[in-house]
Amino acid sequence: EVQLVESGGGLVQTGGSLRLSCAASGFTFDDAGIGWFRQAPGKEREGVSCISAGDGITYYADTVKGRFTISSDNAKNTVYLQMNSLKPEDTAVYYCAARRRWVPTLLADLYDYWGQGTQVTVSS
Numbered sequence: 001e002v003q004l005v006e007s008g009g010g011l012v013q014t015g016g017s018l019r020l021s022c023a024a025s026g027f028t029f030d031d032a033g034i035g036w037f038r039q040a041p042g043k044e045r046e047g048v049s050c051i052s053a054g055d056g057i058t059y060y061a062d063t064v065k066g067r068f069t070i071s072s073d074n075a076k077n078t079v080y081l082q083m084n085s086l087k088p089e090d091t092a093v094y095y096c097a098a099r100r101r102w103v104p105t106l107l108a109d110l111y112d113y114w115g116q117g118t119q120v121t122v123s124s
Contacts (some may be wrong), residue, residue: 002024002025002027002112003023003024003025003026004023004024004115005022006095006096006116006118007020007021007118009119010119011121012120012121012123013123014124015086016122017082017085018086019080020081020094020120022081022115023077028100029074029077030054031054032053032054032100033050033051033098033099033101033104033105033111034070034072034096034097034098035050036050036081036095036097037095037106037111038093038094040089040092040093045095046092047108048060048064048106049061049081050106051070052102053079056071058070067083067084068082068083081094083120091120093118093119095117097111097115099112
């Protein structure tokens, strides 16, 4: 059974930082592509970043480039999203998603498995 479990969300002030974690199980982690997505109230789900777990290739949405960093710890089957210089517009539920084979994409429909989400709230 595939499981993706996010953690690390919370409330932070503008300019602050948070690190999200996504613990994965049930598939071959080294072959996979792992993505972070977010959805704010009343808005569509938005791709934030993704990583090839096998070779560390990363991809970012323009809205977070230079502020967010995605990384993976393959020994722990865990992907992280370090979020710095947070803004109120970053407020959303953040989801971890996985696809069994890496493709550099932030299209949500191309991901097969999803976590339950973790709330990130940035106060102004």
